[in-house]
Amino acid sequence: MKKFTSYFLLLTSLIFFMCGKAQAQVYCEIDTLAAANQEILMEPYRTQSYSNYSFCVRIYVHVLRKSNHTGGQSPSDVSLALSYLDSAFNLHKIYFVWDYQIDYIDDDSKYFNPNAGIFNINNHTDGVDIYMYDDSVGFLGWDGYGTSSQLETAFLVSGFMEDPATNKTYPLVKSYILSHEMGHVLSLWHTHHGTGETTQQDPFECPELVNGSNAATCGDYITDTPADPNMxxxxxxxxCQWLGSGLDANGDPYNPDEKNIMGYGVTPCMSYLTPKQGNRMKVAMTIIPVLTAVSNYTLSGYPCATAGLNYYPNAADDELNLDLRNKPINTYIFQIYDVYGVIVLSGESQNILKTIDTSGLNEGLYFLHFYENGQLTIKQLVVEH
Ligand SMILES: [Zn+2]
Structure with missing residues (x-):
């Protein structure tokens, strides 16, 4: 499969250059266990609901640096990147636990050449291995790149995406591309699977119709995502409007969801996974052996062994509650950054239920930075008045 994908990548890159398409390009390949994916599509698995269950996925973080130990993602970059996982998955009661250790891989030949061969380096079978490359490192002429393998529960993200209208660039590690690749590992296909893409990894794939009549058995096999011809x-x-157009076999115009994380969307617009995408991942984590090995689930309480940071509501209005009552006796420091990286609020708290006045903040997206024993955790926070 790897041999095929390498050849395929080379071929698509050649086409890319031959076409001379000026637009920024991002490439995502997947290498999923087709048989296992099919298994969860069949009854009774497809209709099982785990909406009341909470899942925990163990993750390991690897950062690629140059041989001289420079370059790559900083610890706060890593924490910011992981906040995109929480933001996409926690809503579906899927949480992540990380040991706060960063495995640095300092090797120029690997740093400048992102590819799935990296999955052989310090890989774990009891967690999802995330290999983070530098924002500046593209792949074979592509600006950004992600690949994931459910066979090895590993993925990598590198490079950036560029808005052709403004030339503004968006780093992919610190974006929902991280969540997109995690979605593949946890058994999600692209929203254009079978419709605007044939993978040759899935013998059952077929085009989804706009009217939704075959949504359960074609396309991405998810019934609450619209047919997508590949944006x-x-x-x-x-x-965030799709600029393309097209008709399905019935002559109905496609209206794909530009904000779904599993589409070929642009990073500032990608926003969420649907409830049925969330449920499919949970089903997969109960029956696919490589996924049961990296996760656990529970009907009550928080599923991850290490207590997370509990804060609510999100979106916050005039007050944000930071619940530190389950933390060890200590003084904790928190900071709230706006999207421009400016601290707009900061303070410290004992291990109590701390109420933070957010009435003076403008509506929008913020990042809550929380320090515990010198370890920085970053969470995304929305303020709406
Ligand atoms: Zn993908």
Whole structure:
């Protein structure tokens, strides 16, 4: 499979250059266990609901640096990147536990050449291995790149995406691309699977119709995502509107969801996974052996052994509650950053239920930075008045 994908990548890159398409390109390949994916599509698995269950997925973080130990993602970059996982998955009661250790791989030949061969380096079978490359490192002429393998529960992300209208660049590690690749590992296909993409990894794939009549058995096999002919990143970064068009076999016009994380969308517009995508991942984590090995689940309480940071509500209005009552006796430091990286609020608290006044903050997206024993955790926070 790897041999095929390498050849395929080379071929697509050649086509890319031959076409001379000026637009920024991102490539994502997947290497999923087709047989296992099919298994969860069949009754009774497809209709099992785990909406009341909470799942915990163990993750390991690897950061690629140059041989002289420079470059790559900083510890706060890593924490910011992981906040995109929490933001996409926690809503579906899927949480992540990380040991706060970063495995640095300092090797120029690997640093400048992102590829799935990295999955052989310090890989774990009891967790999902995330290999984070530098924002500046593209792949074979592509600006950004992610690949994931359910066979090895590993993925990598590198490079950046560029808005062709403004030339503004968006790093992919610190974006929902991280969540996209995690989605593949946890058994999600692209929203354009079978419709705007044939993988040759799935013998059952077929085009999904706009009217939804075959949504359960074709396309991405998810019934609450609309048919997607492959948006191919052809989306206005400012309005998040797909700029393409097309008709399905019935002559109905496609209206794909530009904000779904599993589409070929642009990073400022990618926002969420649907409830049925969330449930499919949970089903997969109960029956696919390589996924049961990296996760656990429970009907009550928080599923991860290490207590997470509990804060609510999100979106916050005039108050944000930071619940530190389960933390050890200590003084904790918190900071709230806006999207421009400016600290707009900061303070410290004992291990109590701390109420933070957010009434003075403008509506929008913020990042809550929390320090515990010198370890920084970053969570995304929305303020709405
Ligand atoms: Zn993908």
């Amino acid at each position: 191919d990143y052809d989306i206005d970064f400012a309005t």
